[in-house]
């Protein structure tokens with residue numbers, strides 16, 4: 029008698045040998061996630077299914093323009109599949125044939141235990157990664173707060189008056205970043221360091237402007253753009 033097929037991520041696996049080989053390659057015998065999302069699961073009890081967490085799963089699909097239903101017998105937790113059929117009876121009897129053999133009785137609990145273990149390990153690693161990410165974000169926020177807190181009141185006032193943007197090109201500036209305090213009328217031309225004459229500017233604008241007044245610079249910029 030032919031053994032019933034297993035499914036490896038939707039690929040039909042014809043024998044236990046293939047499944048064992050796949051598991052040795054650390055692949056996972058399960059149905060793929062998009063398929064799982066579409067499964068409807070019903071518990072199965074009794075006989076070879078007693079004591080397990082076996083479910084009868086059904087999926088609808090359209091094949092050659094016809095509605096088709098596929099049935100699987102699947103472990104609820106690991107989605108390990110032991111039976112497939114186009115009717116419930118077919119899926120159940122395939123699963124019985126798979127489970128009710130010496131090989132099945134020995135290997136299937138092992139497969140499931142291994143899948144559970146791998147899932148658990150993956151989950152632990154994922155949690156650790158997430159915690160590290162959160163800690164890092166917190167640290168970044170903390171050092172940003174520190175940087176912002178140490179900004180002199182005058183620099184902060186100039187930033188706020190400029191609306192957090194470069195006075196000339198309107199690009200967005202970071203308060204704790206490297207923007208320049210810019211004299212609209214340059215000091216070289218007698219411009220004073222008073223509120224009216226001070227704006228925030230990005231470094232490129234400030235360097236390009238040099239000893240021009242704000243009006244000269246803006247006129248030239250507008251000229252460049254047209």
Ligand SMILES: [Zn+2]
Pocket residue numbers: 194195196197198199229230231232233234
């Ligand atoms: Zn600018």
